[in-house]
Amino acid sequence: MCSAERTDDRTTAARIRDAAILRFGEVGFGKATVRDIAADAGVSPGLVLHHFGSKAGLREACDEHVVAEFGRSRIEAVESGATDPFAAMAGVQGEQHLMRYFLQGLRDNSPGAGRLFRSLFEETLRLMELSVEQGVIRPSENLHDLTAVLLGWQFGGLLLQGQVAQVLGTGTGAAEMMPRYACASIEALTHGVFADTRYEDAWREYASTGEPPPGDGDSA
Amino acid sequence: MCSAERTDDRTTAARIRDAAILRFGEVGFGKATVRDIAADAGVSPGLVLHHFGSKAGLREACDEHVVAEFGRSRIEAVESGATDPFAAMAGVQGEQHLMRYFLQGLRDNSPGAGRLFRSLFEETLRLMELSVEQGVIRPSENLHDLTAVLLGWQFGGLLLQGQVAQVLGTGTGAAEMMPRYACASIEALTHGVFADTRYEDAWREYASTGEPPPGDGDSA
DNA sequence: ACCGGCATTGAACAAGTGTTTAGTATATTG
DNA sequence: CAATATACTAAACACTTGTTCAATGCCGGT
Structure with missing residues (x-):
């Protein structure tokens, strides 16, 4: 079907957004320029603003998409029967560009990363409770705080990789x-x-x- | 002696450097501007470059100073008999502006922060070995890697505070x-x-x- | 065929940035 | 006192950045 020039079924806005996610994940939001993103997507800088209003708007779109993709990825992991924290984490690590984007968001305290961190926390907390029932995790009186600290260590360690x-x-x-x-x-x-x-x-x-x-x- | 207008015995270059350490620690190297730092120090922007050559040179001077100050602070902590990891860490937390600067450096992988991290690691490793001898820390076959991971968790958790x-x-x-x-x-x-x-x-x-x-x- | 609304571009604009430079005051030294 | 170096300032320069705008091409509807 797609031999020489592969058909890119993504819409132009989606292509820009994906290029932005890659750029933001590589160099961070601050150092990424609209011109570079536009060049990566093969469009003019003006078009980026035409579709997303501003650089901040572009980031919001990226945040939204990454959060959704993360959710999809995690749901797949759960459905495939990954019931221990390690496997769940490995599943998240799968899409590396999403993880990189998330980590960059954590670096500069982006609101999207904050939302994602909270949602990951709630999900991890349920996973921890389940793991305690299964005898994998030692029972604790304050599993809530323990989970928060462990999650901070997990992603913090990734930041200091x-x-x-x-x-x-x-x-x-x-x-x-x-x-x-x-x-x-x-x-x-x-x-x-x-x-x-x-x-x-x-x-x-x-x-x-x-x-x-x-x-x-x-x-x- | 110094009642109303307190005499600032620091030299102008030192005042600029200290103002830069504060700014860099607050907003990061990228978002801190030479003009703001100059205003904080009460001098003109040109003077900053006159003394430090460039913004990067200013950062190097700040790195050097912070590393030295950290070392001094830690030496004091050791001399005061803080022999367990918690007390040592509390001692480091003492000078908050230095810690903030260090964390910002870790955020953007500054070479100074890297040097400091490595030196903190070596010091912590010695502290861990001592703690094992004293029966405070559980003995481990690879205390080296364990220390590295714990240090990553420690500062990573601080980053995600x-x-x-x-x-x-x-x-x-x-x-x-x-x-x-x-x-x-x-x-x-x-x-x-x-x-x-x-x-x-x-x-x-x-x-x-x-x-x-x-x-x-x-x-x- | 005509028209209207998109997508898209290229160029320009405006603001902020690090940096340079010429010039001035101040102190140091002969 | 003269000369020279140093500390310091004000202004401008050069560049990057996000953003705007007018113009152009394209495509669907009537």
Whole structure:
């Protein structure tokens, strides 16, 4: 069917939007220029504004589309029976350009990324509750906060991928550092990091008395 | 001595640098303008370039200074006998403007932030080894990678402070969300998150055989 | 065939940016 | 005191950026 010149069934606006998602994901919203996006989509800069009103409008359209695509991707993952957090995360990682766009959005606190983070949180929380019932995740009194922290660690670690890779001595690419990273992560999440409950005890005492247990009382 | 008009003993170049550190920490290097920094320092924009050559040169000077200040702060923390990771981290959090600058540097992968991250890693690794000897941290076969991952989580979580706070329902400020965040973190780092060693076992098998244990083989 | 509404373009505009440059004051040095 | 270097300013320059606008081509309806 499509041999030499492949037929692009996307409408021009969709092509612009997809090019923008790629650009925004690569260099971020601030450094991406309308001219570059237009060139990638093979149109003039004016047309971009004609379709989306402004650069901000273009971003909104991209946010909306990425959120929808993420939702679609996650639904597929659930339907295919991925019931543990790792598989779910792997499913999200599948579409790398969407993930890159999302991470760039997290970098500059875009409203779209905020919405997406919240929706991912709610979904992950349900997944965690399910995992607790199945005996995969240790039961916790405040699973809600635990999930929030874990999600922050998850995506925060992804944001610092480059720095961590440099420290690990591996290449910056996700595929190269993944084994080392996953191994250490699994160890920490399986056995914890502290040798005993002294920090937990100290925290409990602090929470009940309101006094800081460690010996730093000065220096506001 | 200094009652009404406090004498600013800093040299003009230092004042410009400090103003730049504040600006860069607030809005990031990209969005900070030379004119704004000059206005904050009470000088003309040209003077900024006169002293630092270019905006990039100004950033290098800021990087250098922040790295030095961080080192000084950490040395003080060590000398004051803060031998556990939490106290060390609290000490770093002390100078908030330095931390903000560092986090902004991590956001856009500035070389200065990379250097600082690496130096913080080496210091934290030594601290972890010490903590293992003292029985505070659980011994691990690859403490190196574990430290790298934990540091990524630590600062990554700080980068996503706003998003996590919104999910937690607390204010965005560090002081408001700290209790909830710290509580969940301590729980995760004390007991782990997984209920058993199934993920660890699966990983060990994967590492030895090279076959992915979970049942996803399709969908590249 | 004519017309009206799109999609699309090329050029120009306006604002903001880092940077340069000429010029002025101030201090330092012989 | 003269000379010179340094600190500093005001203005302009050059460039990039988002955005606007008039003009053109295209396609469907009557």
